[in-house]
Amino acid sequence: MQGLNGKRIIIAGGGSGIGAATAERLGAEGAAVVVGDINLDGAQATAKRIADIGGTALAVEFDLTDERSVRALVGTAVEQFGGVDGLFNVAADASAAVLGRDGDLLDMDPAVWRRTFEVNLIGYARTARAVLPVLLDQGAGAIVNTASAAAHVGDHVRAAYQSSKAGVNALTRHIANRWGKQGIRANSVSPGIVLTESATTMALTPEVLEFTRQTIPSPRLGKPEDLAGVVTFLLSDDAAWINGQTWSINGGALLRE
Secondary structure, X not given: OOOOOOOEEEEEOOOOHHXXXXXXXXXXXXXXXXXXXXXXXXXXXXXXXXXXXOOEEEEEEOOOOOHHHHHHHHHHHHHHHOOOOEEEXXXXXXXXXXXXXXXXXXXXXXXXXXXXXXXXHHHHHHHHHHHHHHHHHHOOEEEEEEOOOHHHHOOOOOHHHHHHHHHHHHHHHHHHHHHHHHOEEEEEEEEOOEOOOOHHHHOOOHXXXXXXXXXXXXXXXXXXXXXXXXXXXXXXXXXXXXXXXXXXXXXXXXXXX
């Protein structure tokens, strides 16, 4: 892809799954990657895989819910690589204590809603706010946020999760509209069912997975690499005229304009 060699990209949630696959793809394309994750061991493992293929990567422990930690993540990227050209927000709290307790509205647990929004939406706003001054100073940069098909279809459970992801799309459009004239691009990717390490945490039972396989137009479910290719494209110069969009990457599970 054009314009990735030498770019400096932060992955906010690169210790596993889609974030790790994207970090590795970016490293293979010649980008210098800062792999941020609350799980430092996972981030270090991702960075090592990038280094093993001759790429440049740095692992940083950080927490989306901690303002100081977020600013330190961006500061480390600037200090070590001389700047930032792109940000991919992909981290989420998919734990049994949060996503596993996210039911319908009648079963609403305010603590679950607060934690979900703190990570999925406010956390993304924190990282974007921290990186924007750097991007604006250089007059260019790209942000990609991770939304979800759940934001479009209205799941019968996970009310907090789908609401937070709808907010991610609104945040993305705000950034694109507010700073697009200054060279900033912001887009979202909206995955369907992707077979990541945390897939079972999201109540994806074998029955749900098999039903999805039978009903989607594609012959298989998603892989982290499917999202990695799209995100890498959106961060590249090939996507220079794409701004404020939400791309559904779901094998045709949600056919929409």
